[in-house]
Amino acid sequence: MTYWHALLLAIVEGLTEFLPISSTGHMIIASALLGIPVTAFTKLYLVVIQLGAILSVFVVYWRRFFQSVDFYLKLLVAFLPIIVVGLLLKKHIDALLESVTTVAVMLLLGGIVLLFVDRWFPQEEPQEGGNPVTNPGFKEALLIGLFQCLAVVPGVSRSAATIIGGLTQKLTRRAAAEFAFFLAMPTMAAAAAKDLLDYHQEGIPLTLDQMKLLLFGNAVAFVVALVAIRLFVGFVAKYGFRAFGIYRIIVGGLLLLMLALGINLKLV
Incomplete structure (x- = not known):
């Protein structure tokens, strides 16, 4: 792996880690397109x-980490x-990390789900007696954690799974994203x-050299994610998830088409 490879993968990670489009899936795709050996x-x-x-989460939300023991529990x-x-x-899970096909299918299916999330969980109606839910309880936290388990499959997106889990527990979009x-x-x-x-x-x-690559990649991912996380919360609170669903469907569909045409996307 070269520093050029490390830079591109770190940028992809920083941009996609907190978006509901699967950072691992995008890094696998990027690795395949760049021809990075497995x-x-x-x-x-x-x-x-x-x-x-x-x-970057700690930097953006550092005050939240000094509120109460309840938060950590x-x-x-x-x-x-x-x-x-x-x-x-x-x-x-390690075996699936080498499968571009798995990523493509999960991106497509997850995109279809995101098309309907805003309809399934509308934010306009007041909840819990007129007050929107902005902080999960212990039961809700456990259920969100169970949703997160879906993300062990590359392409599902840990962010998407946990955010949807939060929405099922009546959290607002912003609160679900932040949790x-x-x-x-x-x-x-x-x-x-x-x-x-x-x-x-x-x-x-x-x-x-490998340790230097890891430090370099973490530094790049941190800076890029710092910007991405601020932009994402504002966007999803205002516009919802439909745009991300469309993006996932387009990318997943293109990947499946390329695979069907025999274009080599396997990691080498």
């Missing part, structure tokens, strides 16, 4: 640079389901730590 380090890089992106409750699923399905951002922090941190540990246990030492 190595143990490549897979590690795709996961670890997410740390840079999620750090709810995140823990929402975080637990993905730990169980991740440990049970780790090998299957999805907060939940990303322990989820992505755990995934990165697990991959780093597995990498170490396989006896593959990280070279100095």
Whole structure:
């Protein structure tokens, strides 16, 4: 992997981590188009640079992290389901990370769902006695965490799954998006730590150049995500999710068409 590859993948990660369009799916697509070889380090890089992106959440919402212990307990409750699923399905998840076809299908199906989300969960009507729900309880947090488990399949989008989970619990679009951002922090941190540990246990030492690539990728992802997260919250609160659904359908459809025409999109 070159620094040019690392830069492009980090930009893709920063732009897409908090959008409901699947950051992992887009990085897999970008890797295939760039012809980046699939190595143990490549897979590690795709996961670890997410740390840079999620750090932007703390920078943007730092005051929320000093409010109460209750905030952290709810995140823990929402975080637990993905730990169980991740440990049970780790090998299957790793195998799917090499499948552009899986990403294409999930982008298409997820796009269709997003076309109807605004209709299913309208924001105009007052809820809970006239007051919009902006803070989930423990039960709601657990259910949102269960929705997050759908994102172990590349192309589903962790952000989309958790936001929709929040909407099913009557959260506003903004509140659902923000809780999805907060939940990303322990989820992505755990995934990165697990991959780093597995990498170490396989006896593959990280070279100095590889460590520099990881630091570089995290820095780029952080800066790009810092901008993307601010833009996304305002956009989705005002316009909803339909535009993201259309985008996913177009990208997923184009990928399936390219695969049907025999264009090589497999990771090399």
